[in-house]
Amino acid sequence: MEMHQKISQYLERIEQEHQIKILLACETGSRAWGFPSSDSDFDIRIIYIHPKDWYLSLTEKKDSLDFMFENNEIDITGWDIRKSLRLLQKSNPPLLERIQSPIIYKADKDFVKEIQQLATTQYSRIATIHHYLSMAKKFLDELESTESYKLKKFFYALRSAMACKWIVEKEQMPPIEFRKMLAGLPLEKQLVNRIEELIALKAVQSESYLHEGEAPLFALMHSCVERAEAQRKSLPASNGSFNELDAFFLTMVHRYDD
Incomplete structure (x- = not known):
């Protein structure tokens, strides 16, 4: 307060x-x-x-x-x-x-x-996806160039990738709140549970904390990026x-x- x-x-x-x-x-x-x-x-x-x-x-x-x-x-x-x-x-x-x-x-x-x-x-879905796709690709490249990474960058990449998935699949704007985005997308329960665990971990760690792993979530991000790349030009203005x-x-x- x-x-x-x-x-x-x-x-x-x-x-x-x-x-x-x-x-x-x-x-x-x-x-x-x-x-x-x-x-x-x-x-x-x-x-x-x-x-x-x-x-x-x-x-x-x-x-x-x-x-x-x-x-x-x-x-x-x-x-x-x-x-x-x-x-x-x-x-x-x-x-x-x-x-x-x-x-x-x-x-x-x-x-x-x-x-x-x-x-x-x-x-405009076609205008909006360019932003999130660019962000997702940028942060994925940075994350995969090193063995350990900051959770901050991981979540930047994950949220951008999920926004791409949202824009491809839905007509309305992607919500700012990440949990609302997750709740509105068809995702495997075990992936959502792991994301929630990482949100809880990030809440008690400082910005300098370094993390490793999370291969299934990296695979999810790549699938979202690949789909967005393939469909972005066909989205409406x-x-x-x-x-x-x-x-x-x-x-x-x-x-x-x-």
Whole structure:
């Protein structure tokens, strides 16, 4: 609770110093995914909005913020709403994840509900799978280049591979919470049980802990990657349009300029 209070205070300070309104401040990374280590940092992502006049300019202004607090234990970064909606149109996976985060520090509930609805129409399976497939391949290569590895990287690879499987098999966005992803996929019970054991192990170990083995789970990841490679080009694109994003952007600017 003490850390949550500190985070709230930092968010208020950011709003005042930068003359913005935070529409969403949430946890991402391992805490939001559901497999933190004992010493995991706080990775907080925000979506914010400026007063209307800020957008009335011929020049493109800085549309992101980046802060570190508490000896780098609290990482707060964020995107302006216009940048966020442009990324939503591209089905940017980090944005899709943050609007689903289960750990919320500050939020306009109406905004969150509306952007979640927009995300369903803008969602592109073919765009989204490229991100997770690239991540899965990158971390698998790193893991298999050494005998022992950090569980953090192992879970990055595993979650990315499971997201690929989800995108290939389902029409809706992959959930940010890893356990929800596992529950929604047809997986062998013994593999799921082993994943749960590793989540419990990671929770009591530091980020520096080194692990070995897990051949069945590596085989699972490779099968997901191979299937994604074979089917990614045939996946559908988005049915959304810029018109609805423009309308939502104007609504939000007027709402917060009153």
